[in-house]
Amino acid sequence: MPELIEIEYYREALDALVGGMIDSVDIPDERFTRPKGTPIEPFAQLAGERLLKTSRLGKLLCLHIGPVGDPEAEVLLGLRFGMTGRLLINGSGPIDKLEYASGRDEPAWDRFTLTVDGNRVSIRDQRRLGSIELEPDLERLGPEASTVTAEQLAVALTGRTKALKAVLLDQQLIAGLGNLLVDECLWRAGLAPSRPVNDLSAHEIERLAVMIVDTVADLSARGGSHTGDSFDARNEHAQCPRDCGEMRHDTVGGRSTWWCPVHQV
DNA sequence: ATTGTGGCCTGCCCGC
C-alpha cells in the first residue's frame, strides 16, 4: 500500500531520531538488499555512525548517515517498502494497518532493523517486495508528485503514447504516485486512465497537475492513500460518488483500475 | 528508445 503519503508519514516519524547514534544494523536475509546480490556487510558497517538527516523522493525514503561535521563522508541509505512493507519504530507504526495486507503481523517479517540510540527501527515486509540500497540513484526518479508543475508533467508526457495511468505510475517520469493515488487523481480530474498521453490538451495537463498536487495534500491531511473520495467505489457494481454511473474495473498499465466512464473521458 | 509482460515473494479468498 505505501505510496508517497505513507512514506512521508514514515519519514516524519523517523525524523524524531535524527542526531542519534546507530548502534546496530540487522539484515537477516540478503534477498532484501539491492542491487540484487549486494552483500550485507556494507550496510552493517553503518553501525557507529550517526543519523544526520532524513529525506524522501517519491516512494524512496533516504537516511543520511555519517559522522557529524563531515559531509564528505555522508552515506545515503535508501529504503523502499514495496506493496507490503511498513516502517515500525519500537514495534509500532505510524500506520496501524495496511490495506490489502495480511491481518497477521509477524516479527519474523522484519527484513531490516536499525537501532538508533536504543530505538528499534524496522521494515516489516511479509512479501519482501521492498528493499534497501546504499547510494540509490536519485536521477532515476522523476519530479516529486506532491509538488509537480504543469511544465514538469508536460515533459513527462511528451513524445509518449502510453496510457495516461501507466505514465503516472512510472516512477522515472513522476515519483511517488501508486495505484490508489493515480485512480483518485484521474477520477477527480475527469480523465480516463486509458487515454493515450499524446492525446491530452495543454489545458488538461494543467488541470491534472493541479489535481495531483491538491489530491496528495488532501489525502495526506485525511490520513492516507486510501482516503480518496472514490476509494469506497472500488467494488463490483459500485456507483460513482460523483454522478452515480456504474464504476468500471479494467487493467491499465498492468494494474487493477477502477474508474467512472460517465465523467472520466 | 519505448512499451508491455512476467517475475519476484507470500498470504488470502474463492470456487470446485
Next chain:
DNA sequence: TGCGGGCAGGCCACAA
C-alpha cells in the same frame, strides 16, 4: 476440508 487458481496499493529485468 483440501486444493488450485487468481489476486494484491511496487518495482525490476527482459523481449519485442
